[in-house]
C-alpha cells in the first residue's frame with residue numbers, strides 16, 4: 001500500500017502557510033502506520049529488496065536511504081521543517097552548532113583563501129578559525145560588526161567568506177546584513193550568518209541577502225537544554241558541498257536529537273515570544289535601576305542598534321547584558337546572591353542563566369581588548385528564560401539592591 005495520497009492530504013497545501021504552521025507541520029512524511037506524531041527512526045542502516053536495488057541505491061540512481069550517516073528519515077523531517085521556517089531551499093543537520101560551522105568552512109574554503117570574521121562571535125568559532133583553519137593556510141581577519149566600511153577595507157582578491165553573528169553576544173550589536181551581503185557578493189564571497197540567537201522566528205538572514213545560515217540547535221531550537229545539534233541552510237547549490245563533507249567526515253545529527261529538535265520547533269514561536277517579552281521587561285527595569293550604569297538590549301530605544309533591530313528582526317531576543325556599579329566585585333555580588341537563576345554560560349533554555357563574561361566566555365581576551373569592546377568587569381549577561389518575570393527580577397534585585 002502506498003500512503004503517498006495520505007501525505008498529499010496533509011502536506012500539499014503548506015506552501016503559503018505562516019511560520020507557526022510550518023513549525024508544527026512542515027516536513028512530516030507519514031509511514032504506513034499512519035502515526036500522528038513524527039516517528040523516531042533509530043536505525044543506522046537500511047535494507048534492500050534485491051541486489052539490483054542495493055546497486056541502484058548505492059549509485060544514487062534510485063532514491064532512498066542507505067546509511068544514517070547519509071540520510072535518516074527523522075533527521076530529514078527536521079531538516080525540511082527548519083528549511084521551511086528559514087525560507088531556505090536546502091538544509092543539512094549536524095551533530096552540533098560547531099559541526100555546522102566547520103563543515104561550512106571545509107566545503108567552501110580552500111588553502112590560500114581568506115575569511116573575514118566579525119570581531120564578536122562565539123568563542124569556539126574564533127578558536128576553530130585560529131587553531132584549525134590557519135593550519136590549512138586559510139587567512140583570517142576580523143572586522144567591526146557595526147562598520148561595513150571596515151569589512152570593505154579588509155576584502156582581498158582571495159576573500160571567500162564573510163562571517164558574522166547578529167545580534168552580537170553579549171552587547172546586542174546588530175549587523176546590517178544587507179550591506180555586508182552586498183560587500184561579500186561584489187567580492188565574489190559568501191556571507192555566512194550564525195542565526196542562533198534569533199532563530200528563524202525572529203530573523204531570516206537569507207531574506208537580507210545572506211548566502212548560508214548556520215544554527216546551533218542546542219540553544220533555542222531545543223529550548224530545554226537537552227541535546228546538541230546544528231544545521232546549515234541555503235540554496236541547494238551551496239548546501240550540497242556541505243552535505244558531502246558531513247557524509248564523509250561524519251558529524252551528522254543523531255535521529256534521537258533530531259526528534260527532540262522537531263518537538264522544539266513546534267513550540268519555538270511561542271517560546272521565543274515569551275523569552276523576548278521577559279527580556280524586554282527586565283531590560284526596562286534594569287535601565288531604571290540605580291546600581292545599573294548601562295543596559296545592552298537592542299529592544300531598548302536607547303540602544304544604538306535599535307532601529308536596525310526593528311528592521312531585521314520581528315522581536316529583540318532573549319539575551320541582554322548590563323553593567324553594574326562596583327566592577328567585578330559588584331557583578332560577582334549579583335551572581336552570588338541569586339537563588340534561582342542558573343550560574344552557567346549556556347543560553348536558549350527555559351531556565352534563566354547568568355554569567356560574568358570578563359572571567360568566563362571572554363576571559364581569553366586581554367583587558368585592553370575587553371575594555372575597548374565593552375566587556376567590562378562590571379558587565380553581566382543574562383539569557384532570560386521562561387520563569388515568571390517577577391521571580392527573575394526578584395532574584396536579580398537581591399544582589400543588585402545591596403551593591404555597595
Ligand SMILES: *Cc1c(COP(=O)(O)O)cnc(C)c1O
Pocket residue numbers: 096097098099122124165194196197215216217218219228229230
Ligand atoms: C553555542 C553556540 C554555537 C556552537 O554551538 P554548539 O551546538 O555548542 O556546537 C555557535 N554559535 C553560537 C552563537 C552559539 O551560541
